[in-house]
Amino acid sequence: MFEGYFLYWGAVWDVLPKMAKGLLITLEIGVMSIALGLGVGVAGALARNSSRRAVATAALVYVEIMRNSPSLVKMYFIYFGLPSLGIYPGPLLSAVAALVLHNGAYMTEIVRGGLAAIPRTQVLAARSLGMGTWTTFQVVILPQAFDNVLPSLSNNWVEIVKDTSLTGALSVREFFHVVEEQISATLRSFEFLTVAAVVYLVLTASLSGALRTAEARIKYRR
């Protein structure tokens, strides 16, 4: 084991600023995808519940074609496919758009489940207090639905953070792309991959930990 190979952690230390920059881009992609994806999820859930047949069907088709193919396919489709139509999205935009579309479909189903769990009486009560449709949704329905689905959302968000590592395939200079680059430059694969594994573990663990704390607070509040 490790014959003729001496661990040299200095290899990582030397390129720390580059790694930090990559991590920042990873976080950027993650936060944007989560925020925009949640927006798509809420809109999608409403569309799925729409009384207009066409809107509901369109939302269903969207969910199924997104959930039954890899996120990498959508990244390539946007980055390599859209230029054929004369649209030239950059790597970062393609990456975020693909992650938003892909995970927006998952969040659509998650939010839909949360909305379905809200009793009809909540709407009736809010309406009888004189709230409009939008106010009812925004003040009464959505917050409760959000509390219900936080655990499922948390799983999806962790998936998003992990999926940011694929965006390097579009030459986005995110964390894992920097790691790969450094491995081929220094051949210090053991050191860099260990650091990458630890960094991602810390990221995913702190995200799910934070959401679990939020969830516990919500339960306590009730």
Add this chain to the structure above:
Amino acid sequence: MEWYTGMVAPLMRGLLVTVELATLVLVLGSIGGVLFGVLWGIAGPVVRAAMTIAIMLSRGIPLLVQVFIVFFVLPFFGVEFTGFTTAVVALSLFAAATITEIVRGGILAVPHGQMDAARSVGFTYYQVMRIVIFPQAFRSILPPLITQFVFLIKATSIISLLGVPEIMLAGREVIERTLLGFQVMAMIWLIYTAICYPLTIVGRRLEANFQRRGFRPALGEP
């Protein structure tokens, strides 16, 4: 004809590798998952702790990083793999870890009275597991297992980043040659959907079926 030899034929060759890879991963992962899931029931605290850590790592680190770890780090321990073997090993380990969780949840969902009753009529532990517990657990295991299968089939796409000539890499090569990015990626998107959507439907049917018969989902709320 040009269209066929230039675009469809390479994609089909890639699809063959994807199918081969996915089949190996699903079979090996399922065998590993069932073995470890059953092992959980009889394991002592040390083995359980080791399994918990392994599952935590497989969930917290992006799959791409895990694949790279298998590819770059195992050679230090004297094991060297080709790209395809790396893919099979890394994805099967990940599959086994996630399926272990599903199997464990399914077994835990069978009421403990079943075990007590069967033991009291003289079955041995292994007989109870084989004849009483597992057939019942299987019904609640199947729906989440199929969801996981769909996830794993989609996950094989990241292996293209390791240079294994599966459908995504074949697609990129065709795009580089023909510049038909839109057509190629749309076709790959369709192919993945054609494989995964029927599986999703089967999973949903099974789940609805078992819920109607009063079985609780394996990984739902207690």
